[in-house]
Every structure is written in C-alpha cells, then in structure tokens.
Amino acid sequence: MEVKTINTEKCRPITEIICGKKPSLSFEVFPPKLESNIESVEKAVKEIATLSPSYMSVTYGAGGGTSKYTVAIAEKLKNVYGVTPLAHLSCVSSTRDEIHQKLTELRDRGITNILALRGDLPEGFVAGSLDYKYASELIAEIKEFGGFCIGGACYPECHPESESSAEDIKHLKEKVDMGCEFLTTQMCFDNDILYNFMYRIREAGINVPVVAGIMPITNAKQIKRTCELSGQLLPQRFRRIVDRYGSNPVAMKQAGIAYATEQVIDLYANGINAVHIYSMNKPDVARQIQANISEIIK
Ligand code: FAD
Numbered sequence: 001m002e003v004k005t006i007n008t009e010k011c012r013p014i015t016e017i018i019c020g021k022k023p024s025l026s027f028e029v030f031p032p033k034l035e036s037n038i039e040s041v042e043k044a045v046k047e048i049a050t051l052s053p054s055y056m057s058v059t060y061g062a063g064g065g066t067s068k069y070t071v072a073i074a075e076k077l078k079n080v081y082g083v084t085p086l087a088h089l090s091c092v093s094s095t096r097d098e099i100h101q102k103l104t105e106l107r108d109r110g111i112t113n114i115l116a117l118r119g120d121l122p123e124g125f126v127a128g129s130l131d132y133k134y135a136s137e138l139i140a141e142i143k144e145f146g147g148f149c150i151g152g153a154c155y156p157e158c159h160p161e162s163e164s165s166a167e168d169i170k171h172l173k174e175k176v177d178m179g180c181e182f183l184t185t186q187m188c189f190d191n192d193i194l195y196n197f198m199y200r201i202r203e204a205g206i207n208v209p210v211v212a213g214i215m216p217i218t219n220a221k222q223i224k225r226t227c228e229l230s231g232q233l234l235p236q237r238f239r240r241i242v243d244r245y246g247s248n249p250v251a252m253k254q255a256g257i258a259y260a261t262e263q264v265i266d267l268y269a270n271g272i273n274a275v276h277i278y279s280m281n282k283p284d285v286a287r288q289i290q291a292n293i294s295e296i297i298k
Contacts, residue, residue, distance in 0.1 A: 010112045011084045013149035015181050017054050018209050018274035023297045024054040025264075026086075026211070027279040027286045031061060031069030038069075040281075045073055047283035049081035051290050055113070057184075057276065060088040062120050067102065074111045086151065087111050089142075090119025091132035099131075099138065103145050115151040115184060116142055136175045143179030152180040154210070156188045156197035160231040169204050176206050183208060184276055187215035187226070189259075190235045191266050198272075212267050215278040216260035216285050218253040220246035257285060261292040268296060 018024045027048050032041040049056060058073045060066075067089075074085035087106060091099055106114065118127070118135040127133045135152055142150050152175045155168060162168035172183070183206075188194045194212055201210070217223050220242055227234060234242070238259060245251040264275050279286040290297075 009078075009110050010147075011078055011110065012055075013181075014055060014084070014086055014113045014151060015149055015209060017084060018182060018211055020273075022054075023268050024211070024274035025290060025293070025297050026055045026057065026274070026276045027051070027053045028057045028059065028276060029073065029279065029281050030059040031066045031073055033061065033066060041069075041073075044281040044283055045077070046081065048279060048281075048286050049077055049083045051283075051286060053083065053286075053290070054274075055084040055086055057086040057088060057115060060090050060117070060119070062090070063093045063122055064090070064098070071102075071105060071109065071111065074106075075109045078110060084113065085111055086113040086115055088115045088117060089138070090117040091135065091138040092119040092121060092127055092130070093125065094130065094132070096131040096141070099141060100145070103142060103148075107145075107147050112147060113149045113151070114142060115153070116180065117153055134171070134174075136171070136178045139175055139178040139180050149182075150180050151182045151184060151211075152176075153186065154183040154197075154201070155186045156194045157186070157232055159186075165200070169201055169206070172201065173204055173206055176208055181208055182211065184211040185213045186230055187213050187232060187278055189215075189217075189232060189238055189263070191263055191270070194267070194272075195270065209274065210272070211274040211276045212272050213276045213278060214260050214263050214267075215280075216256050216289060217242075218256040218282070218285055219249060220252060253285075257288050257292070261289055264289065264293060265296060268293075 029045050032038050058070045060070050074087040077083045077085040116138045142148050154172050158165045158168050241255045245255050
C-alpha cells in the first residue's frame with residue numbers, strides 16, 4: 001500500500017473541476033480498517049479509478065488510525081491511475097503538531113486537495129479537549145499553512161448536533177469565511193431538500209460551489225445503518241421501494257441504483273454541476289451509475 005516515491009507535482013484543484021463546463025461526477029472510497037483488508041480495498045480503488053471519474057475522494061478513519069492509508073490511496077490515485085484525489089482530513093482527535101505533520105506529508109506528496117472535517121466524536125470524547133473543536137479551526141490552519149484547495153462538509157438536513165438549521169448555516173458561513181473553497185453535502189435522498197438548502201445558504205451569503213452527495217442504497221441492511229449514522233430521512237417514495245424489494249437483494253440493488261441515477265439526472269437538470277457518489281468501495285455500483293448517465297456527463 002505504501003507508495004515510496006515523493007512526487008511534488010500538484011493535483012488539479014477540485015474547484016477548477018467542479019466549476020468546469022462538463023458536469024462533474026466523482027466517487028468516494030474508504031481506506032481499509034484492518035491490514036488484512038488492504039488487497040480488497042486496493043482492488044476496488046483500482047476498478048473505480050479505471051472509470052476515470054472527475055475526481056475521487058478518500059475518507060479519513062475516525063480517530064486518524066487509518067490515515068496512512070488515506071494518504072497512500074490518494075497518492076496512488078494521482079501517480080498511478082491519473083485520477084485527481086481529494087484527501088479527507090479530520091481534526092478533533094489530533095493535536096496541532098499531528099495536523100501539521102499530516103499537512104506536510106500531503107504537500108510533499110503533491111496531494112493538494114483536502115476535505116477538512118471536524119470528525120465524529122469518539123464515545124465519551126469532548127470536542128476541544130485536544131487542539132480543535134470545529135472544522136473551521138482546521139480550515140483556518142490549512143489556509144495559513146498554504147498550498148491546498150480546501151473543501152468542507154455541509155448538511156442539507158442540518159447537522160445532528162445543531163440546534164437549528166439557521167444556526168448550522170451560520171457556522172457553515174464561518175467555515176467559508178475561514179477559507180473553505182467548496183462544500184460537499186451529506187447524503188440526501190430528496191433533491192427538494194437540497195434545492196431548499198441551496199437557496200438558504202445563498203441567501204446567507206455562502207457563494208462557494210456545492211457538490212451534491214448521493215448515496216446509492218443497494219441493500220436493505222445498509223438503509224438502517226446509513227440513516228442511524230447520518231440522521232437522514234428516507235422519503236416515502238424510497239421507503240415503498242424498500243418495502244417491496246428489500247427482501248430480494250438483486251431487485252433491491254437494481255432499484256437503489258435506479259433511484260440514485262434519477263436523483264443525479266434531476267440534480268444536473270436543475271443546475272447542480274457536481275455530484276459525488278458515496279460509492280462505498282463498490283465498483284459495480286459506480287460503474288452502473290456512470291453508464292446510466294454516460295451521455296449526460298459527456
Ligand atoms: P463542523 O463544521 O465543525 O460542525 C460540527 C457541528 O458544530 C455542527 O453542528 C456545527 O453547526 C457546529 N459548529 C460549528 N462551529 C461552531 C461554533 N463556532 N460554535 C458552536 N457550534 C459550532 N468523518 C470522518 O471521520 N471521516 C471522513 O472522512 C468524513 N467525511 C465526511 C464527508 C462529508 C461530505 C460529510 C458531510 C461528512 C463526513 N464525515 C467524516 C463526518 C463528519 O466528520 C461529521 O459529520 C462531524 O460530526 C462533523 O464534521 P464537520 O466537519 O461538518 O464539523
């Protein structure tokens with residue numbers, strides 16, 4: 001997994017990709033949690049990269065335990081597969097020194113796109129007990145460090161810890177003011193919620209490009225886990241699909257991919273130029289969605 005060569009050639013900035021004329025379609029992968037899973041993750045990364053997406057993001061394990069893999073996968077995407085990487089980086093369970101080391105490592109390896117996150121709080125952990133409390137502090141730090149295109153997360157259905165959507169948007173504006181150049185949304189299963197959110201953030205003076213995050217739900221078990229973790233609501237229309245096809249894995253997968261495809265087409269048709277698929281290391285799902293919209297993203 002470790003790629004030894006240091007390549008300082010920078011990546012194309014994500015902002016340049018998502019603001020281009022061509023609709024942007026990107027995919028997400030996550031690093032292995034265990035050493036023993038490296039091979040299967042590498043295989044999935046390679047297969048997804050072969051689809052030549054606009055860019056690929058690599059998540060950062062909560063607590064940073066798998067961060068060496070995030071860097072190694074991002075580096076391989078850039079140097080071996082020729083795909084622009086976006087490396088996630090979370091701060092809440094790191095010290096300032098550790099973040100500086102990570103930034104130096106990323107910059108040395110020419111990985112110059114970062115999705116800057118607070119990270120989920122480990123059980124019993126209080127945000128701010130180390131050096132960072134909010135993602136905005138990490139964003140300010142990366143900005144000062146220099147040399148990165150910085151993205152952040154946003155929540156069309158409100159972050160679960162926020163008292164209100166207005167409060168959440170107020171803090172989102174702080175992230176942008178600190179130097180966040182683009183935003184990626186939490187998964188959303190109802191495009192109308194996303195359009196409404198877009199309207200409200202623009203009204204609040206947040207004018208950076210927004211990438212819509214779409215999660216294809218391809219099995220019934222995944223639904224419960226996903227909604228519990230993210231607090232997202234499943235629209236009635238999708239729930240009916242699950243009720244009808246949830247016990248038939250092949251049919252459920254087909255329906256989930258069709259639902260996500262329909263969402264993506266609607267987003268592009270409504271002027272959202274960039275869609276990020278939470279492809280969860282599933283090359284077949286990424287491939288089918290891309291094939292379904294091949295003419296649309298030309
Ligand atoms: P923040 O922007 O800091 O917001 C967290 C909460 O604090 C919000 O409720 C916000 O309104 C509030 N807040 C912010 N500033 C203030 C302030 N000054 N005063 C009071 N309240 C404030 N997690 C991972 O561990 N690894 C990943 O790779 C990863 N990738 C993600 C990618 C995307 C696109 C998204 C949407 C989420 C991702 N997450 C990831 C999950 C994310 O870490 C969690 O949702 C986390 O709980 C919040 O992170 P944030 O960066 O949005 O935090």
